[in-house]
Amino acid sequence: xxxxxxxxxxxxxxxxxxxxxxxxxxxxxxxxxxxxxxxxxxxxxxxxxxxxxxxxxxxxxxxxxxxxxxxxxxxxxxxxxxxxxxxxxxxxxxxxxxxxxxxxxxxxxxxxxxxxxxxxxxxxxxxxxxxxxxxxxxxxxxxxxxxxxxxxxxxxxxxxxxxxxxxxxxxxxxxxxxxxxxxxxxxxxxxxxxxxxxxxxxxxxxxxxxxxxxxxxxxxxxxxxxxxxxxxxxxxxxxxxxxxxxxxxxxxxxxxxxxxxxxxxxxxxxxxxxxxxxxxxxxxxxxxxxxxxxxxxxxxxx
DNA sequence: ATCCAGGAACTGT
DNA sequence: ACAGTTCATGGA
Numbered sequence: 304x305x306x307x308x309x310x311x312x313x314x315x316x317x318x319x320x321x322x323x324x325x326x327x328x329x330x331x332x333x334x335x336x337x338x339x340x341x342x343x344x345x346x347x348x349x350x351x352x353x354x355x356x357x358x359x360x361x362x363x364x365x366x367x368x369x370x371x372x373x374x375x376x377x378x379x380x381x382x383x384x385x386x387x388x389x390x391x392x393x394x395x396x397x398x399x400x401x402x403x404x405x406x407x408x409x410x411x412x413x414x415x416x417x418x419x420x421x422x423x424x425x426x427x428x429x430x431x432x433x434x435x436x437x438x439x440x441x442x443x444x445x446x447x448x449x450x451x452x453x454x455x456x457x458x459x460x461x462x463x464x465x466x467x468x469x470x471x472x473x474x475x476x477x478x479x480x481x482x483x484x485x486x487x488x489x490x491x492x493x494x495x496x497x498x499x500x501x502x503x504x505x506x507x508x509x510x511x512x513x514x515x516x517x518x519x520x521x522x523x524x525x526x527x528x529x530x531x532x533x534x535x536x537x538x539x540x541x542x543x544x545x546x547x548x549x550x551x552x553x554x555x556x557x558x559x560x561x562x563x564x565x566x567x568x569x570x571x572x573x574x575x576x577x578x579x580x581x582x583x584x585x586x587x588x589x590x591x592x593x594x595x596x597x598x599x600x601x602x603x604x605x
Numbered sequence: 606a607t608c609c610a611g612g613a614a615c616t617g618t
Numbered sequence: 619a620c621a622g623t624t625c626a627t628g629g630a
Contacts, residue, residue, distance in 0.1 A: 442611040447628055493626055495614075537613045560611065 304395070306386040308379065312371040315386050320399055322421025323363030325601065329425055332604045333445070337453045337471050338432075347373075349463050349470035350388060352381050356463050358470055361389060368393070374465055394423040396550060402591045409587045411569055415598040424597045426547060430514040431507050432473040433548035434530075437540045438499050439492075445561075454490040479504035499535025506533065514548070523551050546593040555592030557581055565599045 307314045324344065331341040340347040346361040358374040370389055377385065390396070403420075406412035427433035439455070440448040459474035459482070479500060487497035506512045512529070520526045523545070530541035538558065545554035556562070563575040566584075570576065576584070588595040 438612095441613070442625085442627090444610080444628060450628095491627075495625060499613085535613070539612055558612075 304386065304390045306383070308382060311376055312369055313382050313386055314367045314369050315390060316367045317395055318366070319395065320403075320421045321393065321395060321423060322419070323368070323393075325419045325422035326393060326425055328604050329422075329601055333449045335446075335449045335453050337449075337456045338473060340468070340470070347470065349472060350385070351461070351472050352377070352384050352388075355381065356461070356472070357381065357385060358463055358465050359385060374463065388428060391428055392426050394426050394550070397423065397552065397594075399423065399594070402552070402594045405591050406588060406595065411566070411584065412588065412595055412598060414569075415602060419598055419601050422598060422601055424546065424593060428548070429473060430517065430544070430548045431476050431504070433544045434503055434536070434540070435473070435479070435500055437543045437547070438496060438503065438535055440543075441496070441540060451490065451492060455487075455492075458490065476504040476507035480508040495535070502534055503536075518549065523553050526551070527554075546596060552593040553590050555585065555596060557585075559596070561600050561603060562596060565602045569599070569602060 304315060307316070327341060327344055327346065330336075330339060330346060338348075344362070347358065348361070349356060349358045351357070355377070356374065357372065357377055360371045360373060362369050362371075368389060370385060399421075403416050406416060427436065435455075436448075436452060439451050443451075456471045456473060457469075459478050461472040461474075463470045482501065484494060484497040484501065487500065488494060492500070512533070517526055517529060520529060526545060526549070527538075527541050530536050530544065531538060536544075539556045542554045542556035543559070545551050546556065557578060562581070566581070567575045585592060585595065
């Protein structure tokens with residue numbers, strides 16, 4: 304990844320297949336998303352780098368991603384970190400051609416990869432945020448999940464106001480580990496969900512778990528085992544989080560309701576497919592289940 | 606108003 | 619190992 308510095312903005316050039324617009328549809332799927340903002344096909348995001356809040360705007364223009372800095376012009380070192388952040392957020396390290404080659408004859412995916420060519424998994428770079436989001440999303444509809452996340456972030460996350468609009472940083476483990484179940488109950492989290500979130504925050508806060516440590520396992524199954532040994536993290540949450548946070552493309556949240564609903568529509572069946580039916584369908588996707596999942600999800604947002 | 610959806614832990618077999 | 623139950627809410 305190399306970038307060109309133009310002072311108030313930087314440009315990252317990419318050579319592999321990438322379609323910013325297909326990604327933006329996914330990013331714009333909720334109007335109460337609080338971790339970024341989409342306006343006029345531009346992405347606004349606040350992140351904290353080296354303890355400095357940086358608000359930036361991302362657009363695509365001829366084989367490059369343009370990142371403009373809004374609240375401050377960062378140092379070169381920070382610019383480089385932001386470039387890497389955005390690169391990783393759009394999963395530009397993945398050789399997507401391998402996925403296309405793998406599934407080009409697959410009954411379901413051949414349609415999706417033609418329709419959404421260049422779509423990449425939108426990552427949550429922060430593992431703690433990714434795990435919390437997965438836990439929040441357990442067992443409830445997406446809309447309510449977004450409502451709960453917004454309440455959590457607005458109450459406990461760091462805020463920057465720019466041109467009258469508030470942007471937030473996801474609350475840190477340090478903060479969440481110190482709050483009480485009753486505090487989250489007030490925000491309409493269930494007792495269990497509150498316990499799970501606070502428990503996970505404690506594990507991050509005391510250093511038991513972090514992204515680097517987890518990646519040391521260097522193996523999907525081992526990482527999956529580490530995650531599911533944590534209270535509140537079952538198969539679905541572990542696979543969802545691996546898909547969203549790590550570069551492991553065999554993660555497959557097979558029990559996901561979104562996958563089931565999308566497949567029912569795509570296959571035009573009266574019932575949602577059973578787990579066994581999905582297992583059979585997904586034999587063609589081996590090694591690329593995460594991408595298959597993301598392309599199937601994307602179908603829900605047309 | 607009633608029923609269903611939907612992940613994980615827990616309980617019982 | 620496996621089936622049934624509980625949690626607690628929004629949405630149909």
